[in-house]
C-alpha cells in the first residue's frame with residue numbers, strides 16, 4: 001500500500017513525538033497487513049541486531065518473532081554483562097561496531113537518551129526498545145493498534161487512563177499519540193500520581209479535552225477505552241500509603257455495571273492486583289490481544305525502516 | 311546610619327574599547343560572566359550588580375575591556391539575561407548596540423538536569439532545543455527532559 005509523503009526507509013524509531021498523524025496511521029495500516037498476510041520471505045537475508053543492555057524478555061522475544069516471521073535473522077545479547085560496555089567502552093563505539101554487523105538495530109538501555117546516541121552512532125536504522133524512563137515507541141504503536149482494532153477507529157473516543165500516571169512512560173506516550181485524534185481523555189489517579197503538569201499543558205495547547213479525577217467509579221462513566229497501569233510500591237513513602245491506594249485503584253468484576261457495554265480494557269502487563277483475572281473472560285478484556293499485537297506492529301516497523309514495504 | 315541615602319557609590323569606570331553588557335537581572339550577573347568564560351580574558355573586567363534600574367528593579371552590568379563579543383557569545387547571554395543590551399565601545403563611544411536573542415539550539419553549553427540522562431553518564435556533547443523563550447524552557451535532545459531557568463547549569 002502506498003501513502004504519499006510517508007517514507008520510512010532508513011529512518012530511526014526513537015520517540016513517538018516525531019511521528020505525524022499520517023505516519024502513525026500508516027504504521028497501523030502496514031501492521032494490519034502484516035497480521036492478515038505475513039510474507040515469510042519479505043526480510044530474507046536481513047539481520048536484526050537485538051542489543052538489550054538491560055533485560056526485557058518480552059520486548060526482545062516479540063522483536064525476534066517479528067523478524068523470524070518475515071524470514072530475517074537475529075543476532076544480539078540480552079544483558080550488558082556480556083558486552084564490551086562492561087569493559088568501559090562507550091555506548092557510541094559499541095553501537096557503531098555492532099550496527100556494522102547488521103541491517104537494523106533494536107536497542108534497550110536503562111539510561112534516558114541512549115537510543116538517540118545509538119542512532120547517531122550507526123548508519124543502519126535504530127529502533128528504540130525502551131530508554132530508561134523516557135520512550136518506548138513500539139509499545140505506543142501497539143497500544144494504538146490495539147485500540148484501533150478493538151474499536152474500529154481512533155477518533156470520537158473517550159479514553160480513560162488509570163494507575164500510575166505520573167511515572168508511567170507508556171501513559172505519557174499514548175496520551176501524546178492520541179492527541180492527534182479527536183479523543184477525550186480522563187486521567188484517573190490519586191493526586192500524588194496524576195499526569196505531570198507539563199504533559200497536561202501540552203494537551204491543552206493541542207486543544208485536547210481532558211479531566212483529572214481521583215474517584216475511579218466516577219471516572220469510568222462513558223469510557224470507550226480504559227488504559228489500566230500498575231502502581232509501583234517504590235513510588236510511595238510508606239507501606240500504609242501504598243496499601244490505601246492499591247485497594248482503591250483495582251479494576252474488578254464488581255465494577256462491570258459501571259462499564260459501557262462496549263468498553264475495552266488495555267493494560268501493558270504484567271499486572272499485579274490492579275486488574276482482576278475475573279475480567280479476563282469478558283468482552284471488555286483486550287490486554288492479552290494487546291500483548292500479541294506487539295508482533296505485527298514490530299513486523300511493520302522492521303519492514304518499513306528496511307524499505308521492504310512502502 | 312542616618313546618611314544611608316547619601317552614601318557614596320563607587321562608580322565603575324568607563325572603558326575605552328570593549329563591550330558593556332547592560333540590563334542583566336541582578337541575580338545573574340556572575341552567571342553571565344561565567345557563561346562568557348571571562349576569568350580567562352586578559353582585559354579589565356568589571357562586574358557590578360544590584361544597581362538601580364528603570365527597566366528591571368535591580369540590574370547588573372558587565373564591562374569587558376579590549377574584547378568585542380561575537381554574535382554567538384552575545385546570544386548565549388540571552389540564557390540568563392533575555393533583556394540584556396550589548397554595547398560595543400570604541401574610543402569611549404558606543405559603536406554598536408545589540409539586543410540579545412536566544413538561539414534555537416544550544417550545543418555543548420549547558421548540562422542536562424536529568425541525572426539519568428546519557429549526557430551525564432557518558433562523554434556525549436549536550437544539545438538542547440529552545441521550546442519556549444519566556445519563561446525559558448529547553449528540551450534535551452537526548453533524554454527529552456524539559457528544563458527551566460532554575461535548572462540551568464553551565465558545563
Ligand SMILES: [Zn+2]
Nearest residue numbers: 422427450453
Ligand atoms: Zn538529557
